[in-house]
Structure formats: structure tokens, C-alpha cells
Amino acid sequence: MKVKIGFEIHLQLATERKMYCDCPTNYQDVHPNTNVCPICTGMPGSKPLSPNERVVDAAIEIAFMLGCEVITDQTVYIQRKHYDYPDLPSGYQRTSLPIALGGELQGVRIREVHLEEDPGQYDPVAGTVDYNRSGVPLVEVVTEPDIRSPEEARSFLRTLTRVLEYTGKVRPEAGGAMRADVNISLEGGGRVEVKNINSVRGAYRALKFEILRQREKLKRGEVVVRETRAYLESQMITVSMRGKELEEDYRYIPDPDIFPLILDKARVETVKKQMVEAPHLREQRLVKQYRISPAAAGVIVSERELADLFEAVAKEVDPKLAATWFQTKLKKVLNYMKLRAADIKFTPNQLARLLQMVGRKRVTPEQGELVLRELVKEPAEPEELLRKLGLAPLERAELEAAVAKTLKENPKAVEDYLKGRKEALNFLAGKVMKLTRGRADPRRISKLLRAKLRGKGKRRKISRRKARSRVSRA
Amino acid sequence: MGRETLEKLDAIRRGELSAVENVQRALERIKKQDKRIKAFIELNPNALAEAEAIDRMLKRGERVGKLAGLAIGVKSNLNVTGLRATCASRTLEDYVSTYDAEVVKRVRAEGGIVVGMNNMDEFACGSSGETSAFSPTDNPAAPGHIPGGSSSGGGASIAAGLCDLCLGTDTGGSIRNPASHCGVVGVKPTYGLVPRQGLIDLGMSLDQIGPIAPDVQGAALLLETIAGKTPNECVMLDVERVSYMSRLEGDGAKGMRIGISPKFAELTDPAVMGIIDGAVEKLRELGAEVVEVELPNLERGLPAYYLIVSVEFFSATRKFDGRKYGKRIEEVCGEEVLRRILRGRYISRKEYRGKYYQRALQVRTLIRQELMRALERVDVIVGPTVPKLPHKIGEKISVSAMYAYDYLTVPANLAGICGGVIKAGDVSGIPVGLQIQGKVLGELDVLKVMRALEAAA
Incomplete structure (x- = not known):
């Protein structure tokens, strides 16, 4: 049975300020309801400020990363999507029409990219709402139903997260910031939307469950109805939320309090010029430019900071040697210490000098690895570390x-x-x-x-x- | 005529009248008369202390703002820190503002003293002042009649001299309508000239805050104070500051091109129209050139307006869900508010997309183009404000008859242009206001025409 899977993925943009007011976005680090103002709490009479320019630029960059075409020199309305929930202070969420269309990532077509704002956080048990998150900018990426299995879905989501984190414009998933709705249909059945998915693993499990459920129904000759279901993380199952006839009507209207966005060509070009290289493109370039193996290049571009470090080091030493060291030893040391490349404190120069010593056989690869571990732990000149470790080369x-x-x-x-x-x-x-x-x-x-x-x-x-x-x- | 506001300001600056005395007198008048008029919902307990501060500054010879010592009434849909912005609704009867609306900040920065919160139609939904959840407001200029709405308290306050100036709001005529019925001056500014930050919405794409005053100079002064863009708001025109006072007098109406339309007589009560014709004649005598303009679709504005305002109001009231302010709007509001919410909910449904709201927006474009085209040929368009005289308080009139009060005022809101109202005369003691509609940012022309009429009276 043919499976069709498509995603709507929300990611928080890593700007310092909220989308329509000047409140800070570090909602996880502060006491409840302290990063708030009349605007993001929807106090009577409050009006939004103009959309945060950095948010718009970040979304443009993300759209380019996904190979989309950005809609320039046209009005893009910011709409009000009405629904009733305690975390939504004004009773509507502001969501833009697409700012970009028609991209592709890992064989999956990207339908559109648009902007949204996060609601607050509602605790149904305590009956409290924390508005610190209210108004934090989100980017929503919508794919075509091009994914064929939960495994493909997992792989796609991982790549997507990697590509988007690469820009430095989204909050890393570590914060639990990825939220996705998934559409899934089996041949002969209706399309089912599953909401409330909060991680790549959750998406995988929800899909596994849904395929099983829908396949069994179809096998028994039952009908898979078009509906919206919710994923229950704790039980790893999905349950029906509402049928097609009860589909929510959001009564979209253009927000009269915000001028529509018009992304002029010059601005979009500027963003394009200044943006970081997409990882898959960078991978290809590294292979060509430094004549390193695609496997090594793949590892090197997995984190932007790692790739930046590589390119700095490859200026000083044999790129092939550097690539081997990045692929095997450095990645190993970082994984072992549970560090990300962004956490690296040593300078590219220090690593380059270590690799030069290895290249000239002044130290062995084994010793080099010991030095590298020290370098990651407590950065210093490699010569000094050799002495400290008692590894001064033998006469x-x-x-x-x-x-x-x-x-x-x-x-x-x-x-x-x-x-x-x-x-x-x-x-x-x-x-x-x-x-x-x-x-x-x-x-x-x-x-x-x-x-x-x-x-x-x-x-x-x-x-x-x-x-x-x-x-x-x- | 018409020097009342400036003379009072001078007296305060010269020390002949202290700010405290002025505010004290306002409070006394309110105390004495407002049991009957019901123009205020709440008074500012700090008003006298604020007036004392102005007097201290004056005594020390410090520079004071251009509204120094004046007693200002504020419509109850504007936020004033520490006072209740009730919108004259049970929904918000316990809502105490935590911040000042931008216009209130500006008034205070110029030394204006907020004496209290004016009564109004509930959530500005009404043209008579009768939909207030607290009490209808009387018309001091024609006791027993409605003062008009929705800025009913503002119009009545000025007519009765309860305070010096008022901040009103106008979505489809809510400043101009009470100004006409109460025989005072009111201005609805160009959309986007005055910041709305802190104004509780009726129809976001139509709402503007403006002055209600006893004279043209008072209105111009208050408008100067509140106009101009702020970085704290998105949908504003790129206008830093405006100044009218020095340019109000000049040649008066001489040489101005004034447009009139045969459409007005079609829609208006002949008795009212008679007064308006008299005012037009006077303008001609004052040297204005009167030109006829075409406004063929003018009356189509009204149904379009009620669709647009209902959809926007439905959206704006979603926050009154009973969670933050105690009461869910649908459960406690009056019938006109409920009618608009339900209408807005109904016509914004997905299946009616394109049928009502979209069509209404098309009509809006049509009206705008029509008015813009007419205003290319003339400086201002003059005509009646309200087609009929105000009814008696409590008199039952149909919903459509109530809406019909707005025929002549909604076009300016739909088009985003400015409009002012000044008393043109009366019909058996009931005031009739002349409406002067101006171009986008044509406030100065509107004020000049009003001032010319005022000076000649």
C-alpha cells in the first residue's frame, strides 16, 4: 500500500526580540510572565509594532536554504487566525501568507514557508498561562506529501533540522522547539492529520502507529476517514480530535493593524549575499575544493562551526590530513565529551599546529589524539600540552x-x-x-x-x- | 466668537486662573450636573494633584505645555493608567488600565489634566449613547434628546461645559455625530494620523481618535497635540508632527473651493438640509467658490461599513473570552454589541468568503476612489453630518433607522479621509452640524473652513 506523508513544521526563530513587540525571547530562562508587555499579552487597546525585521530576514534565509523562491515586490498579508484557547491572549494568532514557494530538500518538495507567532504556554493542571513565549517568532515549513515511510520521514526531519540549525537563525531542537503536524494517507484511505508532535522521534512513532492503524482498517475493508488526530506522546498512539465536518474555521482576515509585508528584491538579494552556505552545497564545494572524500565532507558540514573550523585549518595544513582528523578523531572526541562544535574553545591555529606536528611525524597519531583531547578540554598551545602530557618527542x-x-x-x-x-x-x-x-x-x-x-x-x-x-x- | 479655549489657557498662564481652580470648577460642575447628564463614568482622583503640579511649574516660571491646566475628558475606550477603560460595557467594568494610550501620554506631556472617563455607546457600537451599559447620556443642548454617539459623553461634556476638551473616537461618525447633535466642534482625523496605541478596537481599519471641543481653536490645539507618528505602532502615516494654530485664520474661506453634492439632499431630512444650505450660502458670502461634485455611490457605503466593522469587531473581541477579565463578552454585552459580534462571526465564515466581506472591501475601494476623485476638484466637501434630528431618549427606533444616522459619516472612514463638524444652526432648538470633509491630511483646510464660519457667526 502506497503511503503519502507530508509535514507542517514549526521552528522558533532565534531572534532576541519578539515578533510584534520589544520583549526578549529567552522565555525558558526567566520567571513566568516577566518577558511580557501590553502587546504580547493582548491587553485591551494594544497594537502590534511593525514586524521585527530580523525575523523577516531570517525567514528569507531559511527559504533560500530550502531552495525556495522568495516572493518579492508583492504584498504578503499577515492574517489573523482565530481560535479559542487559554494560551492565545487575543483569541487569534498572527500568521503570514507564504513568503516563499517551491523548494526541495532531500527529494521532498517544499510547498511554502511562512511566518507565525508562538502562543503562550498553558498548564491545564495548574490552570495557569505563562505569556513569556507569546509572540516569539516561528517559521512554518510546509512540504508536499512526498515522503513514503516513517524512516524517510525521520531522515528528512533530521536533515531539515540540521539545515535550519545551520543558518543559526532557528533555536536548536535541544530546547524542544520543533513542533510538527503531519498529514498521512494510505492508498484507498482518507487523509489524516496528526497534531501535537514535538520531536523527530515523536514523528517517527506517530507515523508508525498511524500506518499500522490505517493499514489494518483498510485490510478489514473499513474506511479510513478524513480527520484530525492528536499524538499522545506518553502512550505513543494517536487519538481522534475531530472529523472533517467539524474542521475548525479560523475565519482568516488580514490583520488591519499591520501593513502587509513587501519583500523588495534588493533586500532579498542582500540577505542572499550575506547568508551562510547551505550545508549540502557546502559539502559539494568542500569535496571539490579540498579534494577530500564525500564521507569526510559530510561529517565536516554536519555542524556549521565544524565546517568553519575545518576551512580555517585547511589553509594551514594538508586538507586531506585535516579532513581525516575531523572525520575520525575530532568528531570522536566531541561525541565522547558530548560537545557540539559550537562549544569548541581552542583556536583554528592551535589545531593546525597540532596537525602540522602529526604531518611531520613529530608526534604519532595516537599522541596527537591525546593532545587533541586536552585541547578540547583546556585549550593551550599543542607544544605545551605535549610537555604537560609527558609526550615530548623522543630523540x-x-x-x-x-x-x-x-x-x-x-x-x-x-x-x-x-x-x-x-x-x-x-x-x-x-x-x-x-x-x-x-x-x-x-x-x-x-x-x-x-x-x-x-x-x-x-x-x-x-x-x-x-x-x-x-x-x-x- | 470661538476664543474660549485660548483665552482660558492665557488666563492660566498669566496666573489669573489657576489650574487647580479650573479643574476644581470642572469637577464641581460635573458633580452638580452629571447626575442628570451622565457624561462621565469615572473621575480621576488625582486630577487636582496634577493641577497643583502645573500651578507649581507656573509659579516657578517653568515652561508648561500647550494644554497646561485644561480639564480633559477621555472616552472610556482609551487606556488611562489607574482608571477603568470600561468601554461602557459590563465586559470590562472592572478593567483598570495598566498603561496610558499614546494620545493620553501626549495630552499629559502638554499639561492636559484628565478629569475623568467619558460615557459612550458600549464598545462604541451605537449612534445615540443609549447602548452604554451604565446609563444613556442626555443632550445638554437639547435636553431629553440623545446626544449622538458613540462619543456621547464627550459631546455632552463639551456642550454642558463640564470640561474644556475631550478625546473622542470615530469609526463611522462617532465624533462627528455627537458634535452635530450637541452643537460643538469635532474632528475625525485622516486615518493613520493619530496613533491608536491604547485605543480599544471597534473596527481597526476605520478607528481614529480625535478632538471634541467648544471651539475650532480648541479642537486644533488638541489635534496638534495628539497627531503624528510613533515608532510604537505599525499602521501610521509618515507624518512627524502637525501645526495648525498659526495658520488657522489667514484669509478664512476666501478663495477656497468647496464641493457640494446633490446626493446629500436625497438622503437628508429637509429641515436639516435647510440649515446646511444656509451654511453653504454663508461660505459663498465669505468668498468661497462652491462647486458641485459627483458622489453617485455614497449611500452604498453604509451596508459595506456595517459588514467591515462587524468582521473587525468580531476579531477584536475574541480576547474578551472571560479568562483574563472575568466576563465573556457574549454573556454580558448589550444587544447591539452582540448583534455585531454575531454578524461578524457569520459573514467571516469560510464558506461566505468572497460573498460579504470581500464584496464590502470592494465597495470600500469604490467609495474611496469616488471621494478622492471629488477631492481632486475641490479643497473640501461640505454637507450635513446626520440625515435626521436626534430622537428622544428611550424612543424605540428600528435597527435600520439607528444605522441610517450614519449614512453621511461612514464614507470618510471608509475612504480614510478627514472630516470636521461645526454647528450650522438649529431646528427648533436642536443643533444641526455642518460636516466638512477634507483630503488625506487635509485637516488644515477643514479647520480653516470651520474657523471661518465660527468667526463669522
């Missing part, structure tokens, strides 16, 4: 002495090796490592050991021949 003489000592103290292993038991080399190398307290490159140790052992074998053969000749002469 050749010191290494040779350690090798000589090891060979002398382990005649049995030497014997074994010379008899052809190659694993004895690992044993010897381990001993050298121990003697040098891990400061020497294992590859260098093995190389030196093999050379010395080869020498011993030769000498032995020669001495045997000599012995033989002595016997024959006798």
Missing part, C-alpha cells in the same frame, strides 16, 4: 638505546623472531613502548626493531659460515 639515540636494551634483555624473543615467528616482533615492540613510556611512534619502533633484528640475523649467518670454514680448514 633517535634514546629510542635506539631502548631498542638495544630490549633486544639484549629478551634473547628468547629475538631467537623466536629469527626463527620466523613474526609475532615476537609485537612482543618486543611492546617492551620498547613500555621503556619509552609510549612516547615513540609504534611504526617507528617496529621499523627500527626489524632493522636491528635483520642485522643480528646477518651477523649470525656470517659467524656460522666463519665457524664452518674454520672447521674445514682444520
